Amino acid sequence: EVQLVESGGGLVQPGGSLRLSCAASGFTVSSNYMSWVRQAPGKGLEWVSVIYSGGTTYYADSVKGRFTISRDKSKNTLYLQMNSLRAKDTAMYYCAREGVVVRGIFDYWGQGTVVTVSS
Amino acid sequence: DIQLTQSPSFLSASVGDRVTITCRASQGISSYLAWYQQKPGKAPKLLIYAASTLQSGVPSRFSGSGSGTEFTLTISSLQPEDFATYYCQQLNSYPQLTFGGGTKVEIK
Numbered sequence: 001e002v003q004l005v006e007s008g009g010g011l012v013q014p015g016g017s018l019r020l021s022c023a024a025s026g027f028t029v030s031s032n033y034m035s036w037v038r039q040a041p042g043k044g045l046e047w048v049s050v051i052y053s054g055g056t057t058y059y060a061d062s063v064k065g066r067f068t069i070s071r072d073k074s075k076n077t078l079y080l081q082m083n084s085l086r087a088k089d090t091a092m093y094y095c096a097r098e099g100v101v102v103r104g105i106f107d108y109w110g111q112g113t114v115v116t117v118s119s
Numbered sequence: 120d121i122q123l124t125q126s127p128s129f130l131s132a133s134v135g136d137r138v139t140i141t142c143r144a145s146q147g148i149s150s151y152l153a154w155y156q157q158k159p160g161k162a163p164k165l166l167i168y169a170a171s172t173l174q175s176g177v178p179s180r181f182s183g184s185g186s187g188t189e190f191t192l193t194i195s196s197l198q199p200e201d202f203a204t205y206y207c208q209q210l211n212s213y214p215q216l217t218f219g220g221g222t223k224v225e226i227k
Contacts, residue, residue, distance in 0.1 A: 035216075045155075045163065045206055047216040058214040094162055102168050104210035105153045109162035 002026035002108045004095050009113030016085050016117070022078040022095030022110055030073045033098035035106065036080045038091035038115075046091075049080065050098070062088075085117045121145055121212050123219035125205075131227045138194040140222045142207035147187045151210035154183055154192045157221075158203045166205075167192065194224075202226055 008020040020036070036048040049059045049069040057069050068081040078095050092114050096106035122145040132138050142152065150170040155163035165174045167183040170190055180195045194201055207219040 044221045045208075045218040047218070050214050060215070096162075099168070102210075104151070104213040104216055105165060105168045105208070106155075106163070107165050107174070109164075111162055 002097070004097065004108060004110035006093065006095055006110040006113035009093065009115045011116045011118065012085055013119050014086060014117055017081070017083045018085065018115060020080040020082065020093055020095075020113055020115070022080075024076050024078065024097075027097070029071050029076050029078050032100070033103060034069075034071065034078045035096050035098060036069060036078075036093055037096055037106070037109075038089075038093045039112075040088075040091045043091075048093070051078070082115070085115075087117050089115060090117045091115060120215070121148060121209050121217055123207050123209055123217055125207060125219035125222050128220060128222060130222060130224050132197050132224060133227045134197055134199055136197045136227075138197050138201075138224060140192045140205055140207075140224075142185075142190045142192070142219050144188045144190075144209060144211075148209045148211035150186045151213075152183075152185070152190050153208045153210065154181075155206045155208065155218075156201075156203045157206065163206060197224070199226075 003025045005023045035050040051069045066084045070079045092112040094112045095110045097108040099105045099107045124143045152170045154167040157163040171183045182193045204221045204223045
């Protein structure tokens with residue numbers, strides 16, 4: 001059974017850093033395209049970043065230069081390093097697996113981890 | 120950037136009603152559109168992709184249509200478990216993906 005479990009969220013001050021983790025089971029993270037998607041309180045969904053199976057990464061303009069997506073093959077885990085955090089980064093952060101046949105759709109999601117940026 | 124506008128943003132309906140949600144793209148996106156359902160406190164769930172292809176395990180009362188700039192999600196007979204928020208998502212500018220603002224379906 002495919003499962004994604006995020007962790008690492010919390011309260012951080014503006015300008016601070018946080019690293020989110022997404023532990024996967026039932027499939028291999030490094031063989032799939034994996035994304036982070038966030039949702040600000042009471043708002044809609046916003047795609048944040050993707051890492052391809054080959055290692056290529058892309059970011060939304062809103063986080064480019066501040067966030068870094070990565071993975072650890074031995075731990076079958078996806079990460080999101082978030083630096084220079086701003087109040088607007090406050091959100092629930094989900095990791096999600098892209099479809100294998102159809103890229104760009106998300107067929108499995110984690111339960112999310114909450115990031116709050118506030119002084 | 121491709122913008123997606125959903126309408127209505129809020130919908131009140133009764134069990135058994137036929138419900139239609141519209142998603143309009145700011146430019147043509149062919150059939151590169153997906154729909155998700157999100158219940159409170161839960162992650163989104165994929166319902167439809169390629170504008171009209173039902174994801175495995177999704178009830179057949181859900182259907183999608185459209186191409187270019189206008190798309191619809193239809194629930195043929197609303198069930199109690201369908202009360203949720205629905206989002207469209209475009210894949211045309213992959214890997215830069217965007218979602219619509221959401222349509223909340225509530226019980227009348």
